[in-house]
Amino acid sequence: RTVYLNGEYLPETEAKVSIFDRAFLMADGVYEVTSVLGGKLIDFAGHARRLERSLAELDIKKPAAFGDLLEIHRKLVDLNDISEGLIYLQVTRGAPGDRDFAFPDPETTEPTLVLFTQNKPGLSDNPVAKKGIKVISIDDIRWGRRDIKTVQLLYPSMGKMMARKAGADDAWMVEDGFVTEGTSNNAYIVKDGKIITRNLGTDILHGITRAAVLACAREAQMAVEERPFSIDEAREADEAFLTSASAFVMPVVEIDGASVGTGTPGPVAGRLREIYLAESLKAAL
Numbered sequence: 656r657t658v659y660l661n662g663e664y665l666p667e668t669e670a671k672v673s674i675f676d677r678a679f680l681m682a683d684g685v686y687e688v689t690s691v692l693g694g695k696l697i698d699f700a701g702h703a704r705r706l707e708r709s710l711a712e713l714d715i716k717k718p719a720a721f722g723d724l725l726e727i728h729r730k731l732v733d734l735n736d737i738s739e740g741l742i743y744l745q746v747t748r749g750a751p752g753d754r755d756f757a758f759p760d761p762e763t764t765e766p767t768l769v770l771f772t773q774n775k776p777g778l779s780d781n782p783v784a785k786k787g788i789k790v791i792s793i794d795d796i797r798w799g800r801r802d803i804k805t806v807q808l809l810y811p812s813m814g815k816m817m818a819r820k821a822g823a824d825d826a827w828m829v830e831d832g833f834v835t836e837g838t839s840n841n842a843y844i845v846k847d848g849k850i851i852t853r854n855l856g857t858d859i860l861h862g863i864t865r866a867a868v869l870a871c872a873r874e875a876q877m878a879v880e881e882r883p884f885s886i887d888e889a890r891e892a893d894e895a896f897l898t899s900a901s902a903f904v905m906p907v908v909e910i911d912g913a914s915v916g917t918g919t920p921g922p923v924a925g926r927l928r929e930i931y932l933a934e935s936l937k938a939a940l
């Protein structure tokens with residue numbers, strides 16, 4: 656696999672980052688994951704825009720212009736012959752000469768830019784979407800700026816492991832009685848035809864797939880309500896589902912061991928998945 660590191664395309668075994676890199680020492684970095692379908696980038700502009708926002712919120716220097724980032728993504732798709740898969744991008748504050756809590760001078764420490772591809776044949780025609788997945792609920796004990804897509808992912812990883820241990824696929828996190836989001840996705844329920852998902856704020860990531868899927872829903876005259884919901888309300892819902900760049904729209908059929916609705920993927924999630932895949936492919940770069 657060929658990867659990208661700070662201006663160079665290299666075999667993955669030759670791409671090396673300093674031990675003083677602040678992402679390694681302090682999780683001082685941000686990332687994006689963009690999916691590839693039919694060799695093209697899905698929602699690239701949204702991911703590039705959110706990257707820019709994450710960088711600005713943390714005062715990390717932007718490592719490359721929009722057009723350069725697009726070209727790097729496309730070149731990696733090409734070099735690694737990706738038809739369906741993912742592109743991971745990470746920007747860190749860089750590697751000053753020593754460890755220090757204070758940010759280094761941006762004049763002397765350049766950000767680190769890394770990209771690599773993950774080949775995932777069958778990403779769009781995922782058999783899991785036909786069965787749906789099971790989630791458990793866990794406390795949301797993450798920091799308060801979840802709108803910034805940092806590489807500080809230890810608690811979400813622990814959440815995945817808690818789910819796995821409980822015989823489930825993922826965990827939805829709960830704060831003050833309401834679902835915030837999944838470990839790596841935004842959470843939704845459907846009641847009487849209405850799609851309900853938490854409103855944006857600093858307490859959740861502003862999912863790029865969320866924005867695109869809600870636009871598809873509104874375009875299709877489906878009712879959308881952006882507000883918090885509880886696990887109890889979710890268990891009483893007709894359907895539940897989640898969205899992310901890698902899962903697209905994924906039905907959730909069980910929450911904390913209890914079936915949601917009929918316990919099978921619902922029509923709203925199914926329809927949204929279809930519309931989103933069709934629309935995003937049309938607009939792919």
Ligand code: PMP
Binds near residue numbers: 839841863865899900
């Ligand atoms: N919330 C969290 C916590 C996530 O990690 C992700 C995926 N990175 C999402 C939501 C979904 O965001 P997107 O649709 O941009 O992939």
